[in-house]
Amino acid sequence: MKKEKEEKIIKYLRSLILRTLAVIVLFLILAIITKSNKTYKDIIIKNIYEENISFTKIKNLYTKYLGGIEPLDKVIDNEMPVFKEELEYSNISIYHDGAKLQVANNYLVPIQQEGLVIYIGEKENYGNVVIIEGIDGIDIWYGNMETVSVKLYDYVEKNTYLGTTYGNYLYLAYQKDGVFQNYQEYLE
Numbered sequence: 001m002k003k004e005k006e007e008k009i010i011k012y013l014r015s016l017i018l019r020t021l022a023v024i025v026l027f028l029i030l031a032i033i034t035k036s037n038k039t040y041k042d043i044i045i046k047n048i049y050e051e052n053i054s055f056t057k058i059k060n061l062y063t064k065y066l067g068g069i070e071p072l073d074k075v076i077d078n079e080m081p082v083f084k085e086e087l088e089y090s091n092i093s094i095y096h097d098g099a100k101l102q103v104a105n106n107y108l109v110p111i112q113q114e115g116l117v118i119y120i121g122e123k124e125n126y127g128n129v130v131i132i133e134g135i136d137g138i139d140i141w142y143g144n145m146e147t148v149s150v151k152l153y154d155y156v157e158k159n160t161y162l163g164t165t166y167g168n169y170l171y172l173a174y175q176k177d178g179v180f181q182n183y184q185e186y187l188e
Contacts, residue, residue: 030044085110085159085160086110086159087101087109087110087112087187088103088104089101089102089103089170090102090103092187094183095125095171096125096126096171096173097173097175097180098141098143098171098172098173098174098180098183099171099172099173099183099187100169100170100171101169101170101171101172102168102169103165103168103169103170104168105165105167105168106146106164106165106166106167106168107164107165107168107170108161108163108164109142109145109161109162109163109164109165109170110159110160110161110162111132111156111157111158111159111160111161111162112134112140112158112186113132113134113135113136113138113140113158114134114135114155114156114157114158115132115133115134115135115140115155115156116132116133116153116154116155116156117130117131117132117150117151117152117153117154117155117156118131118132118133118139118152118153119131119152120148120150120151120152123141123143125143126141126143126144126171126173127143127144127145127166127171128143128144128145128146128148128166129141129142129143129145129171130142130145130148130150130162130163132156137176137177138174138175138176138181138186139174139175139176140172140173140174140186141171141172141173141174141175142162142163142170142171142172143170143171143172143173144165144166144167144169144170144171145162145163145164145165145166146163146164146165146166146167147163147164148162148163149161149162149163150162150163172186172187174186
């Protein structure tokens with residue numbers, strides 16, 4: 001068993017060294033060609049520097065002719081979400097017309113309901129606020145925002161990234177037809 005593992009490691013290292021050498025040789029050939037021939041140099045400069053280079057095409061060529069990047073394929077989990085999409089808080093209390101949620105410092109705020117961004121700016125007692133008019137007619141106020149990743153009149157999806165909080169509090173308020181609603185109905 002141990003011998004098989006050692007053989008696998010040796011085989012992998014040989015493959016890695018050969019692929020690395022192949023890339024170095026290819027790079028040196030391109031460098032020599034660009035240095036010695038102006039026509040080839042212009043072609044290479046046009047295709048690499050002046051056009052948008054497609055890294056997907058390069059990766060596909062590398063995979064086709066030299067194999068995949070095995071250690072990275074095993075380390076990177078393609079199913080792991082980049083952004084956790086649920087509202088998480090450790091404490092909640094009444095705050096003016098809504099709720100004050102204690103969250104992690106510089107918390108990444110998820111959008112609770114899809115809708116249209118109708119306001120971004122300062123509101124008294126709430127700091128920097130984003131108001132999203134939900135498809136159900138409820139306006140959700142997200143207060144104490146430090147950064148915002150949406151623009152005015154953007155249509156936003158539920159559970160997507162809104163921005164980060166300033167510090168460790170998020171203020172939420174719910175309004176329908178100009179009347180603030182009980183936050184407990186929306187946070188349960």
